Amino acid sequence: MDALRCTDLTWAFRGKRAVDAVSLALQPGDIYGLVGRNGAGKSTLLKMIAGYLAPTAGTVEVFGEALGPCQTSPRIGCLIERPAINPALTGVQNVTVRAIAQGLPDPKEAAAEAVAAVGLGEASRDRAKGYSLGMKQRLGLALALVGRPDVLLLDEPFNGLDPEGVRLVRSLLVRLAEQRGTAIVVSSHVLDQLERMVTRYGVIRAGRLVAEMTAEEVEEACTDYLCVETADGPRALAVLERAFAEASFTVMPDEAIRVTGPVDGDAVGQALLAAAVPVRGLYTHTRDIEDYFVELMGGLGAVRQVPAPTEAAEGGENRG
């Protein structure tokens, strides 16, 4: 069963669709990266799923249970825009209040677990009014995590975090997905951070989900060619052309050979070694993921395009 399913989710304001018939589904353990330019509609989409904003049209289901407009689910934890923090309380008190509001059996223990997970440390006993941006962000994450939600919605979770915090949060999210099966939707402009944890991507452009792809598909799309550097270019080329008939080869002015097509680096190395061709270098040239997504946000490449919205969403009434 899907942990989260959105169908034709739409939010229109003064005739403009900030989110336009977005449908997506997450299995337990999925980490879904939402990518899009400023104003593309990522936060608005997350707010509707979280129950902060009533959709103009469309539905949200959590483990098969439909949520009404602006209905929050105890199975969803979220960090969207600025977290609601009481500055007069300490960090751990803020999280305890949230745990009590959720009716958790042992709110203090649940709060302690959440603040420990985000590495708030000693600061958790200080009043939140003195918190830095990064500490507020960690506290916001602890608020999202308390009660061990099955679905996490995180809007720019790396904002304000120092490099250590970024690493901690990233590995925490991967652990939650892998060990607890938490389904996570994460929007971020920090693409190289997303790249290290996301299992699937969704690209939002002008409110529409224009493309979806797996992490493997992105990796493949970002892998341009294999570069072989040898002292004997002509002989290396002859060996490779014989061994890999389906690949294409380009000899560069410095005699390096660029190989594109269905070829594995190890196999190339072994073929050259077997033919006693000395190899000086063998590496895969990859395109920067940021370049890839910038291109994608402006124009589609060879990825699975998401079909246009259904008629029901096109004519949807405001539910809120």
Ligand SMILES: Nc1ncnc2c1ncn2[C@@H]1O[C@H](COP(=O)(O)OP(=O)(O)OP(=O)(O)O)[C@@H](O)[C@H]1O
């Ligand atoms: N309360 C609101 N009233 C009117 N328009 C809004 C409101 N909230 C968002 N919008 C509009 O909806 C569109 C999507 O905004 P949203 O904040 O969801 O984008 P985003 O992808 O999260 O952007 P960013 O990356 O900058 O955070 C924008 O054009 C924005 O101006």
